[in-house]
Amino acid sequence: MQFRYLHQVRARNPLVHCITNIVVTQFSANGLLAIGASPFMSTMAEEAEDIQHFAQALLINIGTINRSDVEAMLVAGKAANRVGIPVVLDPVGAGVTEYRRNITRRLLAEIRFSAIRGNAGEMAYLAGVEWQSKGVDAGRGNGDPSEIVHKVARQYHCIGALSGATDFISDGEKIVKIKNGSPLFPQVTGSGCLLGAIIAAYLGVAAANDRFNAVLEACAAYAVAGECAAQGLDRRSGDFALELINQLALLEDSTICARAEVEYV
Ligand SMILES: Nc1ncnc2c1ncn2[C@@H]1O[C@H](COP(=O)(O)OP(=O)(O)O)[C@@H](O)[C@H]1O
Numbered sequence: 001m002q003f004r005y006l007h008q009v010r011a012r013n014p015l016v017h018c019i020t021n022i023v024v025t026q027f028s029a030n031g032l033l034a035i036g037a038s039p040f041m042s043t044m045a046e047e048a049e050d051i052q053h054f055a056q057a058l059l060i061n062i063g064t065i066n067r068s069d070v071e072a073m074l075v076a077g078k079a080a081n082r083v084g085i086p087v088v089l090d091p092v093g094a095g096v097t098e099y100r101r102n103i104t105r106r107l108l109a110e111i112r113f114s115a116i117r118g119n120a121g122e123m124a125y126l127a128g129v130e131w132q133s134k135g136v137d138a139g140r141g142n143g144d145p146s147e148i149v150h151k152v153a154r155q156y157h158c159i160g161a162l163s164g165a166t167d168f169i170s171d172g173e174k175i176v177k178i179k180n181g182s183p184l185f186p187q188v189t190g191s192g193c194l195l196g197a198i199i200a201a202y203l204g205v206a207a208a209n210d211r212f213n214a215v216l217e218a219c220a221a222y223a224v225a226g227e228c229a230a231q232g233l234d235r236r237s238g239d240f241a242l243e244l245i246n247q248l249a250l251l252e253d254s255t256i257c258a259r260a261e262v263e264y265v
């Protein structure tokens with residue numbers, strides 16, 4: 001498989017407007033800088049419309065959402081849809097409380113998302129598949145992740161990306177799995193959220209008819225960077241968080257090409 005989007009991201013330095021959670025804001029911004037994108041973290045409804053006129057992509061992440069964030073997300077999301085830039089949803093903990101279920105329903109009804117990225121629990125909730133999520137973590141379930149991601153992509157007319165030990169990506173027709181990664185990823189809070197931000201950066205440089213490949217490449221690049229970062233670290237998850245940022249900065253399309261284990265399902 002050819003990998004070419006990382007080069008595009010570095011060449012074009014897309015501005016990614018992130019309305020994200022307070023746990024991960026700095027980590028996400030540093031990860032975006034490392035990959036070659038330009039983060040703009042703003043949660044103000046007052047400027048949310050203006051930003052869409054100069055940003056290349058918008059990320060909406062509901063991890064620690066409050067009332068004013070919801071307002072900013074709706075203003076930003078609708079403006080991004082009007083302007084035509086891609087919008088990514090990270091439905092953190094979407095199904096676990098009535099509050100999050102209501103907000104998720106509203107966002108999905110009022111905004112068209114180009115991609116939705118979540119862990120198995122979050123994506124199973126969106127697909128209406130039985131699953132035991134554990135707060136913001138994936139939890140446990142018997143559902144087939146490839147069916148879940150396919151269902152999310154079909155239902156919301158977007159690219160679905162279900163992350164975990166194996167990542168699954170679908171456009172509602174094709175389904176691909178990526179086996180790269182590291183067990184240190186789930187030991188670092190914000191590692192899923194950063195993937196959502198990087199997907200937004202990749203979509204920010206992709207043509208509208210090539211979004212499946214852009215999301216696939218973003219997931220593969222990120223998982224490969226994690227694999228490189230984990231080398232020799234044993235269980236040192238603190239070092240992994242730092243080294244992941246270093247490896248995103250050092251990553252080359254040729255490394256992704258040599259290491260990525262991508263298979264059609
Ligand atoms: N057990 C694992 N082994 C390898 N990679 C993993 C594992 N769990 C998650 N990942 C990787 O971690 C990144 C973040 O995904 P994930 O942990 O599912 O997100 P979240 O933090 O939202 O639950 C993805 O690149 C995924 O491939």
Ligand SMILES: Cc1ncsc1CCOP(=O)(O)O
Binds near residue numbers: 063189191
């Ligand atoms: C721990 C936590 N609590 C609310 S949001 C958040 C961050 C979740 O980040 P990620 O899904 O990337 O681990």
Ligand SMILES: [Mg+2]
Binds near residue numbers: 092118119136192193
């Ligand atoms: Mg998450």
